[in-house]
Amino acid sequence: MAFDRLLSRDSDTRLRLQRQLMGAGSYMMFLLPGALAVRWGWTDFGYPGLCALSGVAIAVNAVFFIAIRSGYSRRFADAALLVPQILVALALAITTLHFMRSEARSIMLMLFVAMFFFGLFGLTTRQFLRLSALAVLSYAALIAAEFQGLALHTPAFRMELLRLVSLLMITVWLSFIGGYFASLRQKLADRRDALRDALAQVKELSERDELTGVHNRRHLMRALERERQRALRVDAPFSIAILDLDRFKQFNDAHGHQVGDEILGEFCACVQQCARELDVLAREDIDEAFGRYGGEEFVMLLPHTPLDGAMLCLERIRATVEATPLRTSAGGLRTTFSAGVAEFHPGESSAHLLARADAAMYRAKHEGRNRVLSATARTLTDPPQPQRSTEN
Numbered sequence: 001m002a003f004d005r006l007l008s009r010d011s012d013t014r015l016r017l018q019r020q021l022m023g024a025g026s027y028m029m030f031l032l033p034g035a036l037a038v039r040w041g042w043t044d045f046g047y048p049g050l051c052a053l054s055g056v057a058i059a060v061n062a063v064f065f066i067a068i069r070s071g072y073s074r075r076f077a078d079a080a081l082l083v084p085q086i087l088v089a090l091a092l093a094i095t096t097l098h099f100m101r102s103e104a105r106s107i108m109l110m111l112f113v114a115m116f117f118f119g120l121f122g123l124t125t126r127q128f129l130r131l132s133a134l135a136v137l138s139y140a141a142l143i144a145a146e147f148q149g150l151a152l153h154t155p156a157f158r159m160e161l162l163r164l165v166s167l168l169m170i171t172v173w174l175s176f177i178g179g180y181f182a183s184l185r186q187k188l189a190d191r192r193d194a195l196r197d198a199l200a201q202v203k204e205l206s207e208r209d210e211l212t213g214v215h216n217r218r219h220l221m222r223a224l225e226r227e228r229q230r231a232l233r234v235d236a237p238f239s240i241a242i243l244d245l246d247r248f249k250q251f252n253d254a255h256g257h258q259v260g261d262e263i264l265g266e267f268c269a270c271v272q273q274c275a276r277e278l279d280v281l282a283r284e285d286i287d288e289a290f291g292r293y294g295g296e297e298f299v300m301l302l303p304h305t306p307l308d309g310a311m312l313c314l315e316r317i318r319a320t321v322e323a324t325p326l327r328t329s330a331g332g333l334r335t336t337f338s339a340g341v342a343e344f345h346p347g348e349s350s351a352h353l354l355a356r357a358d359a360a361m362y363r364a365k366h367e368g369r370n371r372v373l374s375a376t377a378r379t380l381t382d383p384p385q386p387q388r389s390t391e392n
């Protein structure tokens, strides 16, 4: 739709333009009363004057529209150009009133009410009050200029004073109401932001493992599926590894569950630190790519990495973990892990890929633990193939 495209795809710009067009539309409300005032001789300008004022209003609104639509207005704090739009409307209203004869002025004072309604889109009480002061002072200046040198004890002057006082009362009153709405809107916006933050926090917590702080199985499954879709789209390789701590039960039995928990946390920190230093994962955020699959089992995603690269990476991590005493309340404890690595093959499901890596990990356990084995490219039901072991 052409009109939709005209309003921009960016939601903030769109909203600003919608408001700007509403403001521009409100000028139209005064076209018919203005024309009638001209027709019945209550203005000092004729139809050409009315056309000139309308032309100025259209031109100024076109400039505002282009400034917002092009993104130029984003360099200002008031990116909706609300205050400039109101100031221009104020100047046009005062000009119109200047050319209106007394009979029609009261009606045209409604112009100011329309301006204050437009301010509801974003002005604070303080800004409303400033606008009110400006409107009243401008009208006072207009009266002062018109009655310069004339007698002031006349019904005409008193009528102007009455209008001025009415303008003051109405605009001040509208300022407080407008400010109240602005504060309500701000509260709603604050609550929406707080809710969005809370939701993000809930999502983050729901994808974290409470004990180790790394991502949990739910996150890993989503990340794996995302990676699988991406690999299919761009035809790029990626691999996964399943890491399982060796004889972890013995730590629990010897030092207690608490120390077992500490080992799990320290193991994660050690793997993350090591992976961060490896070239193969330097481009990716290791926090995204590594997580606890369950118990003492972990999964690592290796985006953009074919099997050979993944094997090298896991072997270096294996060697680092083996060589690093993990800090626990029972002192420095050494642990090892067995891992199975599988490269994604187009057409296979995430579950199948995981199952292949899992099968390789179990073979690593059976072949003596503390080693990294690669999965076969074949299906799980194929007879076992001789595997390459990277054990030192």
Ligand SMILES: Nc1nc2c(ncn2[C@@H]2O[C@H](COP(=O)(O)OP(=O)(O)OP(=O)(O)O)[C@@H](O)[C@H]2O)c(=O)[nH]1
Residues within 6 Å of the ligand: 211, 244, 245, 246, 247, 248, 249, 250, 252, 256, 257, 258, 259, 260, 261, 264, 294, 295, 296, 365, 369
């Ligand atoms: N402390 C602690 N222990 C856990 C946690 N989750 C699982 N375990 C323990 O991990 C142990 C896993 O034991 P097994 O499955 O026999 O495996 P293993 O002792 O690591 O032996 P292999 O895997 O065959 O090398 C069990 O004793 C579980 O209770 C946990 O969150 N904290």
